[in-house]
Amino acid sequence: DIAVSQSPDSLAVSLGERATINCKTSQSVLYSSNNRNYLAWYQKKPGQPPKLLTYWAATRDSGVPDRFSGSGSGTDFTLTISSLQAEDVAVYYCQQYYNTPHTFGQGTKLEIK
Amino acid sequence: EEQLVESGGGLVQPGGALRLSCAASGFNFSKYWMIWVRQAPGKGLEWVANIKEDGIVRYYVDSVRGRFTISRDNAKNSLYLQMNSLRAEDTATYYCARGGYSVWGQGTLVTVSS
Numbered sequence: 001d002i003a004v005s006q007s008p009d010s011l012a013v014s015l016g017e018r019a020t021i022n023c024k025t026s027q028s029v030l031y032s033s034n035n036r037n038y039l040a041w042y043q044k045k046p047g048q049p050p051k052l053l054t055y056w057a058a059t060r061d062s063g064v065p066d067r068f069s070g071s072g073s074g075t076d077f078t079l080t081i082s083s084l085q086a087e088d089v090a091v092y093y094c095q096q097y098y099n100t101p102h103t104f105g106q107g108t109k110l111e112i113k
Numbered sequence: 114e115e116q117l118v119e120s121g122g123g124l125v126q127p128g129g130a131l132r133l134s135c136a137a138s139g140f141n142f143s144k145y146w147m148i149w150v151r152q153a154p155g156k157g158l159e160w161v162a163n164i165k166e167d168g169i170v171r172y173y174v175d176s177v178r179g180r181f182t183i184s185r186d187n188a189k190n191s192l193y194l195q196m197n198s199l200r201a202e203d204t205a206t207y208y209c210a211r212g213g214y215s216v217w218g219q220g221t222l223v224t225v226s227s
Contacts, residue, residue: 042158048219049208049210049217049218049219049220050150050208050210050217052213052215055213055214055215062215097214100160100172101160101173101174101175102148102160104157104159105157107157107158
């Protein structure tokens with residue numbers, strides 16, 4: 001199984017400031033035949049299902065604000081929130097879907113400083 | 114509106130069984146892989162199983178293989194998860210999701226306790 005780890009486990013950022021969350025996979029999730037990274041990011045709030053933010057590492061899902069951006073390739077990825085809003089308080093997860101099981105990282109709790 | 118609605122959760126004793134259902138609407142169910150993901154209280158997300166459009170190809174996480182069975186009925190636009198030999202560590206909110214993970218249900222809570 002591909003292991004997925006995130007850093008940090010928790011993060012406090014001031015409103016309007018940048019938040020950066022890192023994700024590392026135990027093997028490359030870049031599929032050479034289509035040059036796509038099989039990596040997604042989710043936002044999870046209590047009592048709600050996960051919300052897909054980005055897929056293919058950097059493609060924002062429909063309706064996701066452009067302050068959310070994903071980057072990276074191979075085994076190292078980043079989710080950046082360019083200007084933190086109050087509604088962004090949540091736990092963020094990355095997930096690889098290169099191989100089953102489609103493993104998730106342990107999550108990063110984002111709070112307001 | 115694309116929608117998934119889970120049902121079937123509840124309290125069950127260790128060693129017991131439960132069948133979860135997920136009703137799909139607003140999209141062509143038979144054209145998508147479907148997935149079950151769970152979240153134990155206070156823990157992270159765990160991918161459980163998925164099933165191909167044809168209902169034949171299925172994959173499971175090691176911790177449930179041999180105890181859980183994912184299935185689907187494309188005529189009824191429904192996804193299922195038969196859970197046998199339940200353990201305390203299976204206690205979680207179970208979510209169904211559409212292939213691509215852009216559509217999720219609200220989840221159903223399964224509690225395994227005596």
